[in-house]
Amino acid sequence: MxxxxxxxRGIVAGAGLATAGIAAAASSFPKPAVAQNTPELxxxxxxxxxxxxxxxxxAAEVFANALQAATDGKxxxxxxxxxxxVPGLQAADAVTNDTVxxxxxxxxYYFGKDPTFAFGTAVPFGLNSRQxxxxxxDGGGIDLMNEFYAPYNFVGLPGGNTGCQMGxxxxxxxxxxxxxxxxxxxxxxxxxxxxxxxGAVPQQIAxxxxxxxxxxxxxxxxxxxGPYDDEKLGFYKVAKYYYYPGWWEGGPMLHFFINKAKxxxxxxSYKAAVTSAAALANVVTQARYDARNPKALRTLxxxxxxxxxxxxxxxxxxxxxxxxxxxxxxxxxxxxxxxYDAMNAFKNEEYLWFQVAEYAFDTFQIRARSQKS
Amino acid sequence: MxxxxxxxRGIVAGAGLATAGIAAAASSFPKPAVAQNTPELxxxxxxxxxxxxxxxxxAAEVFANALQAATDGKxxxxxxxxxxxVPGLQAADAVTNDTVxxxxxxxxYYFGKDPTFAFGTAVPFGLNSRQxxxxxxDGGGIDLMNEFYAPYNFVGLPGGNTGCQMGxxxxxxxxxxxxxxxxxxxxxxxxxxxxxxxGAVPQQIAxxxxxxxxxxxxxxxxxxxGPYDDEKLGFYKVAKYYYYPGWWEGGPMLHFFINKAKxxxxxxSYKAAVTSAAALANVVTQARYDARNPKALRTLxxxxxxxxxxxxxxxxxxxxxxxxxxxxxxxxxxxxxxxYDAMNAFKNEEYLWFQVAEYAFDTFQIRARSQKS
Numbered sequence: 001m002x003x004x005x006x007x008x009r010g011i012v013a014g015a016g017l018a019t020a021g022i023a024a025a026a027s028s029f030p031k032p033a034v035a036q037n038t039p040e041l042x043x044x045x046x047x048x049x050x051x052x053x054x055x056x057x058x059a060a061e062v063f064a065n066a067l068q069a070a071t072d073g074k075x076x077x078x079x080x081x082x083x084x085x086v087p088g089l090q091a092a093d094a095v096t097n098d099t100v101x102x103x104x105x106x107x108x109y110y111f112g113k114d115p116t117f118a119f120g121t122a123v124p125f126g127l128n129s130r131q132x133x134x135x136x137x138d139g140g141g142i143d144l145m146n147e148f149y150a151p152y153n154f155v156g157l158p159g160g161n162t163g164c165q166m167g168x169x170x171x172x173x174x175x176x177x178x179x180x181x182x183x184x185x186x187x188x189x190x191x192x193x194x195x196x197x198x199g200a201v202p203q204q205i206a207x208x209x210x211x212x213x214x215x216x217x218x219x220x221x222x223x224x225x226g227p228y229d230d231e232k233l234g235f236y237k238v239a240k241y242y243y244y245p246g247w248w249e250g251g252p253m254l255h256f257f258i259n260k261a262k263x264x265x266x267x268x269s270y271k272a273a274v275t276s277a278a279a280l281a282n283v284v285t286q287a288r289y290d291a292r293n294p295k296a297l298r299t300l301x302x303x304x305x306x307x308x309x310x311x312x313x314x315x316x317x318x319x320x321x322x323x324x325x326x327x328x329x330x331x332x333x334x335x336x337x338x339x340y341d342a343m344n345a346f347k348n349e350e351y352l353w354f355q356v357a358e359y360a361f362d363t364f365q366i367r368a369r370s371q372k373s
Numbered sequence: 374m375x376x377x378x379x380x381x382r383g384i385v386a387g388a389g390l391a392t393a394g395i396a397a398a399a400s401s402f403p404k405p406a407v408a409q410n411t412p413e414l415x416x417x418x419x420x421x422x423x424x425x426x427x428x429x430x431x432a433a434e435v436f437a438n439a440l441q442a443a444t445d446g447k448x449x450x451x452x453x454x455x456x457x458x459v460p461g462l463q464a465a466d467a468v469t470n471d472t473v474x475x476x477x478x479x480x481x482y483y484f485g486k487d488p489t490f491a492f493g494t495a496v497p498f499g500l501n502s503r504q505x506x507x508x509x510x511d512g513g514g515i516d517l518m519n520e521f522y523a524p525y526n527f528v529g530l531p532g533g534n535t536g537c538q539m540g541x542x543x544x545x546x547x548x549x550x551x552x553x554x555x556x557x558x559x560x561x562x563x564x565x566x567x568x569x570x571x572g573a574v575p576q577q578i579a580x581x582x583x584x585x586x587x588x589x590x591x592x593x594x595x596x597x598x599g600p601y602d603d604e605k606l607g608f609y610k611v612a613k614y615y616y617y618p619g620w621w622e623g624g625p626m627l628h629f630f631i632n633k634a635k636x637x638x639x640x641x642s643y644k645a646a647v648t649s650a651a652a653l654a655n656v657v658t659q660a661r662y663d664a665r666n667p668k669a670l671r672t673l674x675x676x677x678x679x680x681x682x683x684x685x686x687x688x689x690x691x692x693x694x695x696x697x698x699x700x701x702x703x704x705x706x707x708x709x710x711x712x713y714d715a716m717n718a719f720k721n722e723e724y725l726w727f728q729v730a731e732y733a734f735d736t737f738q739i740r741a742r743s744q745k746s
Contacts, residue, residue: 038445069645070443072411128735130502130536133656134663163503164730226730245734272442276649283506283656290507294722297729307729315737348742349667355739356670356680357537357599361618362501362735364688366728369721 037267043077043101045256048088048109050207051081053229055292059160059254059285060104066277075270077102095257096153102258104159107145111189113152115329116336119343120145120156122252124191124322126343129161129251129286131350136253139346144339153260157278160254160285163293165246166230167310168223169239171214174310177317186210186222190325191248197321207233214238223248227296228289236305243308247318254285410640416450416474418629421461421482423580424454426602428665432533432627432658433477439650448643450475468630469526475631477532480518484562486525488702489709492716493518493529495625497564497695499716502534502624502659504723509626512719517712526633530651533627533658536666538619539603540683541596542612544587547683550690559583559595563698564621570694580606587611596621600669601662609678616681620691627658 045064049057057079064077080100082088091103092110107120119126119141127135135141136158146155168187174180181199185192192202203219213219215238222239223246224230236242256278263271301307310318326344330337418437422430430452437450453473455461464476465483480493492499492514500508508514509531519528541560547553554572558565565575576592586592588611595612596619597603609615629651639647674680683691699717703710 066645066649070642070649072640072642125738125741128731128738130659130663134660137657137660138664139660164734166730227726245730245737247734247737250734250738267445269443269445272439273646273649276439276443276646276653279656280649280652283652284510286503287507287510287512290503290723290726291511291719294726297726309733319737319741346664347738350663351735351739351742353600353663353667353670354735355742357539357618358501359735359739360682361537361620361623362724362727362732364618364620364692365498365501365623365720366724366732368498368692369724369728 038074041075045077045079046085046091046094046100046103047079048082048091048105055228055288059281062284063277063281066280067273070273092257095259098259101262102256104256107255108189116148116339118190119339120255122249124194124248125319127251127347129163132251132253135346144342148335154257155260155263156255156257158253158282159256159278160282162225162252162289165249166226167243167246168221169235170221170241170243171239173241176313183221184219186219193325194318194321198317226293227300228292231296231300236300236303240304240306241308242305243310411447414448418450418452419458419464419467419473419476420452421455421464421478428661432654435657436650436654439653440646443646465630468632471632474635475629477629480628481562489521489712491563492712493628495622497567497621498692500624500720502536505624505626508719517715521708527630528633528636529628529630531626531655532629532651533655535598535625535662538622539599540616540619541594542608543594543614543616544612546614549686556594557592559592566698567691567694571690599666600673601665604669604673609673609676613677613679614681615678616683
């Protein structure tokens with residue numbers, strides 16, 4: 001069934017990238033140069049992240065710098081850290097309301113408005129980072145999500161990925177499903193609902209409050225990102241068991257949201273420049289996480305973090321609980337069902353392929369590390 | 374040792390992206406808009422690929438269309454298929470000689486000039502696709518390669534990836550190292566040298582000549598790309614055993630090579646537009662392969678292709694032979710040794726991290742496919 005959804009010619013040429021004004025140029029190439037409008041613009045971008053998380057915050061800077069450079073300084077986007085204009089979790093609202101022209105955020109932060117927002121970022125047992133890109137750019141994902149975002153008055157473009165996240169910091173080991181029961185864990189969204197089915201008590205706690213909550217034992221566990229970001233917050237000092245994988249975030253994608261009216265007023269050349277600058281931010285941000293996580297992981301382990309895989313029992317129970325949650329939300333929410341069905345069919349096809357060459361290559365490479373020449 | 378090489382602040386701000394003129398904009402942001410030169414340019418790009426391989430050939434079109442759109446039609450790059458200006462394997466030479474301003478190609482096609490070219494694309498038991506991006510954009514790879522490319526009179530920018538390739542089509546099964554001996558296989562570059570150490574006889578055969586050579590039994594096996602491209606050439610009809618993984622191409626990257634003088638004459642805004650358009654082509658091309666390979670794999674298997682993993686014995690023997698080849702080339706070629714040592718140290722650190730969350734997530738997801746909800 002996924003094959004129908006990935007009839008890519010139509011999707012690529014007519015839709016996904018059309019959102020960004022590329023298709024128009026493609027269909028008329030080569031054309032004579034036509035003088036168009038290149039106005040001087042100064043936009044504001046509110047980031048959902050603090051400057052201290054330099055990789056994720058930096059994605060917006062990569063975008064803004066590339067855009068400014070490509071437009072000869074005419075299109076400037078000033079990047080504001082979370083809290084400078086609005087709090088980090090209200091970045092999308094500020095775009096909806098035209099307080100700012102655009103933001104850099106995680107779509108799933110707005111899960112409370114509608115759980116369908118989660119698919120822009122990641123959902124439990126969803127796509128890995130490359131598959132999320134494949135779905136977005138060539139599997140109809142950009143279009144599906146922009147159809148969903150339309151009532152919120154913005155368009156979305158992929159803007160980075162952390163890669164698969166870690167499964168959180170725990171004060172005590174969790175080996176069985178029984179160990180999950182009653183566990184107070186800082187985790188939000190669909191993943192929180194999944195863990196609640198196993199008897200955990202999901203908590204919503206802002207980033208800066210996690211450390212004291214873990215230290216005092218107000219919570220038993222907390223998920224954050226991965227080694228590079230987690231190291232900065234020092235959780236290993238108060239909750240030394242570092243679980244993996246973050247099955248709720250196999251390839252969490254960041255997004256640029258742009259006010260719809262502001263987007264539509266842009267000359268085609270600026271739409272194209274924005275699209276390409278966002279793609280640069282997308283690939284560079286994943287590259288930075290991938291290049292920087294190994295050293296951070298070494299440091300965390302040297303400082304006492306204890307790496308632990310989730311047991312097969314826990315993984316399986318979470319997977320089954322996730323299927324229940326998906327069925328329950330889908331029953332009530334047609335928009336969610338539409339995107340979930342598309343994403344899930346795409347995912348099953350993706351792993352048909354990824355389990356062959358990609359997985360066999362990585363498996364061998366991981367084993368070969370121990371026998372250095 | 375790799376930690377020293379991934380002191381990324383310096384590398385990102387000062388080097389990799391500086392090649393592309395991004396760093397200059399970054400250091401002076403925000404700055405007042407300054408009117409610069411935006412000349413009308415018409416460049417020619419020669420692709421190493423035929424139009425029939427639409428995904429890989431299409432990468433150059435994604436780039437050209439995005440660049441033209443972002444520059445308001447002022448900077449046009451016309452894409453020529455392999456053979457229209459020069460043969461596919463002479464694309465880089467045409468850039469060196471200024472016959473064309475740029476090309477889209479695989480760096481390792483020029484292995485015959487110097488084996489160091491291989492690192493721009495992929496080497497046996499090297500990096501996977503994400504790791505190749507990480508090395509290039511945040512691990513010093515772009516700089517290292519451009520230092521090497523300089524005498525050839527061009528600069529290189531990443532321009533796509535196929536993901537891990539398949540291990541080729543075989544007329545008969547190969548189970549042991551003894552089965553490799555005497556095997557005539559269409560395979561080039563370092564991988565050919567590795568297989569020669571095991572007694573295989575590497576053959577250099579152009580794409581269009583592979584099918585008849587397999588059919589007649591002039592060769593016993595041939596490597597090409599992966600399901601999406603391989604399906605077009607119909608190899609399953611004459612060599613039904615389809616092996617994996619392509620251990621010599623874990624994440625083969627495509628490149629744009631741009632004549633150095635032409636690059637240096639570009640206004641900074643055009644350099645930035647080229648850099649971002651190349652990043653779009655990079656991410657979109659990997660997305661297309663990832664989205665399109667599953668259906669092609671299904672079709673190939675439905676048509677009789679027999680999937681076979683390389684045996685642990687063969688993988689291990691190839692790995693050991695590869696170490697010998699690396700040592701031998703490194704002894705004679707300091708440029709090769711420099712890049713190999715950097716890439717290899719980076720790779721060992723990458724898999725330290727990838728074996729944790731990424732690998733555990735993919736492992737579970739692959740197993741979960743069989744228990745659809």
